[in-house]
Amino acid sequence: MTELLIIVAIVVAVIAIAQVVKIFELANKIKGVKESDITDKDNDTQGKLLLTFGILFMASFFVMTAKWNHLLLPISASEHGVEIDLLMNISMGVIIIVFLITQPILFFLSYKYRGRKDRTATFISHNDKAEIIWTIVPAVVLTVLIVYGLQTWSKIMDRSDLDDAVVVELYGKQFDWTARYAGADNNLGAANVRFIGGLNTVGVISESAYAKQMAGLDNNIAKAHVQMSEELNANKRVKIEARLAKMESKKSTLTALVSITPKDLLEAAEDDVVVKELHLPVNKTVHLKFRSQDVIHSAYLPHFRVQMNCVPGMNTDFVFKPTITTEEMRVETGNEAFEYVLLCNKICGAAHYNMQLKVIVESEEDYNKWMAEQSVFAASNN
């Protein structure tokens, strides 16, 4: 029914436009002018419309900015973010000034020089001086922005002072995040997707994890052998055979992985802490490391001006220092319910739009208290 109505509406609209067009054409015929000729009246009307549009466009820019400014991200909650914001404000300032100069000129000139039959244009083919000026001025402005931008960038990307940074790994998978803290030794253990299994959701490689996985595999292998001895159906025997082969190969993979992992890293992994919330102590440098289990994700922490892709098969990282606790931000924004969040910002599948992790910034005492309540990785392998 709706479909029919839509079709009818379209047909009626088309006929209506056709009729209107016809009426205009007839009127023109009577007046003896061609419809397509651009008359002085057309130029006048369109010139005025262009001017009006230019004015309204500029006005609406101010209105939008005034009305929506409070919806933008609040002040940066990280140290480098403050610098990004400053650079952003300066760049925005520059482009808004250029915008507010060029657009009005464009629409004003369109209006001012709207055509008239009794006027002719002035033949001006070029003007070297003017052209040099508007090549050099943008070049100078851009040089300043480039130099300033590059300085900020290299400060943000600086990795030289990480000695007492809190090390946290964020592990993305369709469609959630897991955080892994480096534990008391502040040293993250190694990890690999092949170690994922059971409670080891991020594939940490450690002696205890190895022992547990091997025990589980041996157990299943033994069970499969028992099944095999009782099974007479040839088809099913083939299947069990395949399962056995797979488990044996998994065993050798795990063994190989453990044997190539340095001893100290195996050791370091045992006290890692794997959790589903990101707690950060305020005013301490945080070294975030990223990995992904399946497709590319992007860890986006808009309030901290932090973003980095999480790429399967690769390690990426970002260093920053949170400066405002969740509590303080609630006061700052006047929003009781304010929470920091981590979003996924690289298309990753159906629930990409809902791939999030709660982030809490708190005082160092609170952070330590929370951390003390968490259990270490080794405990999950008992």
Add this chain to the structure above:
Amino acid sequence: MSEHGHHEENFFSKYVFSTDHKMIAKQFLITGMTMGVIAMIMSVLFRIQLSNPGEPNPLFELFLGDWAKGGVMDPNMYLALVTIHGTLMVFFVLTAGLSGTFSNLLIPLQIGAVDMASGFLNAMSYWFFFISSVIMLISLGVETGPASAGWTIYPPLSALPQAIPGSGLGMTLWLISMTLFIVSSLLGGLNYVVTILNLRTKGLSMTRLPLTMWAFFVTAILGILSFPVLVSAVLLLVFDRSFGTSFYLSDIMIQGEVLSNVGGSPVLYEHLFWFLGHPEVYIVILPALGITSEIISTNSRKPIFGYRAMVGSILGIAFLSFIVWAHHMFISGMSPFLGSVFTFTTLLIAIPSAVKAFNYITTLWKGNLQFTPAMLFSIGLVSTFITGGLTGIVLGDSALDINVHDTYFVVGHFHIVMGLSAIFGMLAGVYHWFPKMYGRMMNKKLGYAHFWITIVGAYGTFFPMHYLGLAGLPRRYYSNSAFPMFDNLQDINEIVTVCALIGAAAQFLFLFNFFYSIFRGEEAVQNPWKSNTLEWTTPVARIHGNWPGEIPSVYRWPYDYSKPGADADFIPQNVPLKDGEEEH
């Protein structure tokens, strides 16, 4: 160059398998417009989803069937719509539809040639494009849905059907379609370059070439140099998908299954993709700028300001466009040092772009502006090119990109600078050269209405998106309702959708005007806009071979408008210099 014999033509050789460049141009235009309407309807659908997340809508069920059971759009379908929308708009509408149409139509006409260097290759170029379009449309109907990994199809998402259903058969068809598309684009591009280099009429030196020709020439070169790299990216992806290689895949566990791939890197794909991807945005915009240069000069009744600087900036932009690709990858995990290099090269592009914008504005100064619908769209283009170009200065700065990358700020930026500018250029071109294509005029009043509704709708749609981005809203989100921090953006989202609906509706005015005018439009005169370029010296009746008699020779540049001492306010290129007259 031999004169084409006037052989008997039947329906098929005239309208379907024609090798006449003017007919091929129309074929490109109509196919491109069809794809444009489809892509536009898709954007309307996902815009409604964004402003009314999760609400059942009968339109969804009407268009999407099983993908919107009970009128609620499936999240996978949302991603599929976004992906195909982007693919169609960028490649099928604004590459093939724009370059294909106007390069074909104008190159022989403006350089004084009877046809393209190879009419056969040219027809092949169209038919490859046609088949690729058909395959892309077929992919919309497959059971697991069309490609859904975004128009950039980053692996592993695009490589693994387990990751998203659209990466099954839908992605296979996407890859086949795009490969054929690239073949089409290369055949066309080679032909354009060869034609412009070799078939210029007597007297038409490169420095007398209209700016449209310069733009199409450089665009074709960009395509020839960059599209092959996309072919290799696509081929390696096909290998990874079907033959178990690991170019882009490593250490992946999906749906509980560990894949055997090791050693590959998705970042490699990103480099290959953007090596085409960035020049591609100039492949889209340069022809639009070329068209605009012509239209603004003609309708200002003034020479284009700074012809040499305009040519220089086209060349500068083209060169730089090859060394900025990694500005799409600042936070991909590549070395921060590369980030610095690409910030530097990217911001340099702003300089030739600024020169172009200033020269357009100065061309209007002291002109006698004739506001044809084409002129209005060209002025609109200058406005959107400036607005969108300026936000590029923010995105090109690696330090700033950290926080706006992949947000709606980006969506706003590229729609305005590339989407709107190029669409405006294309529409301007259609209004301006319609008389050359169909021998009739388009309706002026409908054209005016179309322009005004379009520019209001378009700015209304894309300008507010910058605020959404600065509020941290990511793109490619099926719904913004999963995060309380975005709840108060609902008002903006509704305004955007309303404007998108208005803008989309206005395009039907254009479609009506277009088809109505083909059959019923007022008959055109030979040179309706009093223009200087050679295409207007051909007869209104379109003939194979373009000029009935001898091909005109060229004696001057194309911009002698309102030249002091001349009888009229324009002097076509084929008019010899008068005694004592200086060439501009």
